[in-house]
Amino acid sequence: MSIPTIDTFANEASLSRKLERILGATDYPVQRSGEGWVTGSFYNCQLSSVFQPIFGTDENKTIGHIAYTRSESNGQFSTAPWHIFALTPEDSPIAKLDRLCRTIHALNYFNHMSYQKGKLFVSVQPRLLESVKDDHGQAFEHVLNLIEVPTSRVVIELPSEINRDWKMLRKIIQNYRSRGYQIATHFNSGSNDWMLELMLELGGLYPDILRIPIGDLLRYNAVAPLIETIHRFGAIVMAYDIGTSDQAAEAVKTGVDYLQGNFLSKPARAIHMIAPEFIKEKTGLTGVFP
Numbered sequence: 001m002s003i004p005t006i007d008t009f010a011n012e013a014s015l016s017r018k019l020e021r022i023l024g025a026t027d028y029p030v031q032r033s034g035e036g037w038v039t040g041s042f043y044n045c046q047l048s049s050v051f052q053p054i055f056g057t058d059e060n061k062t063i064g065h066i067a068y069t070r071s072e073s074n075g076q077f078s079t080a081p082w083h084i085f086a087l088t089p090e091d092s093p094i095a096k097l098d099r100l101c102r103t104i105h106a107l108n109y110f111n112h113m114s115y116q117k118g119k120l121f122v123s124v125q126p127r128l129l130e131s132v133k134d135d136h137g138q139a140f141e142h143v144l145n146l147i148e149v150p151t152s153r154v155v156i157e158l159p160s161e162i163n164r165d166w167k168m169l170r171k172i173i174q175n176y177r178s179r180g181y182q183i184a185t186h187f188n189s190g191s192n193d194w195m196l197e198l199m200l201e202l203g204g205l206y207p208d209i210l211r212i213p214i215g216d217l218l219r220y221n222a223v224a225p226l227i228e229t230i231h232r233f234g235a236i237v238m239a240y241d242i243g244t245s246d247q248a249a250e251a252v253k254t255g256v257d258y259l260q261g262n263f264l265s266k267p268a269r270a271i272h273m274i275a276p277e278f279i280k281e282k283t284g285l286t287g288v289f290p
Helices: 006-025 091-112 126-131 138-146 160-164 166-178 192-205 214-219 223-232 245-254 276-283
Strands: 030-034 037-042 045-056 061-073 076-078 119-123 154-157 182-186 209-213 236-240
Touching (some): 006 091, 006 138, 037 091, 061 091, 091 119, 091 138, 126 160, 160 166, 160 182, 209 214, 214 236, 214 245, 223 245, 236 245, 245 276
Parallel strands (some): 119 154, 154 182, 182 209, 209 236
Antiparallel strands (some): 030 037, 037 045, 045 061
């Protein structure tokens, strides 16, 4: 049996204060579940968080975690809550569910993440972005203020559907960035010319991070020029869905900045850190990392 430490009691007290603030200032149905974790309720479903670490190749350490929602209904566990969105065609419940998920993630992550520079990556549901006309990120910023977390420690992941409307994408990026968030977008399968055209269209409002599936990245004939183009615009390249040691090694060789995938660490109800020694050993690139 583990013995509670001073840090454990401090985290419990901190979580209690944060929950009181959230419950007092919002209508989000959040509650303590156990071991200092928070869950939420929506349409008879219990929502919880799991986190997958993201490794920074330049820093040679875990730089943050991406949050995923897990749901349980009538004893049936689902790997994602998106089936809940089908319960209503209206936008208002969709917005509340999306914001509830991000609130749960923020409470769980920042109450357990001791590394003060660790970033939380959270996604936004496309229908929420389409229904909110302006002030994107305002409601979540209010939640972050309540738990005393700066928006600069949050990366908002925009869905790939938004890439189809560059005017909307530009407005959304401008909204989120004005509030201090970082922005991540998904790379559309296509050509290097598409990326250059997008960056030029967005001007100074290009995303901070560009997420590219490792399979797509390695299929390009000119990976180095692609990454060079993205870096020239000041953006970071994240290779995700890494499933093998060969993919991890190839991603590092191409010059990507961040790595993510089940090979490195699967999503878990814990804040795992990837050991630099693991990356060095599994990729075999001993001369790349210190």
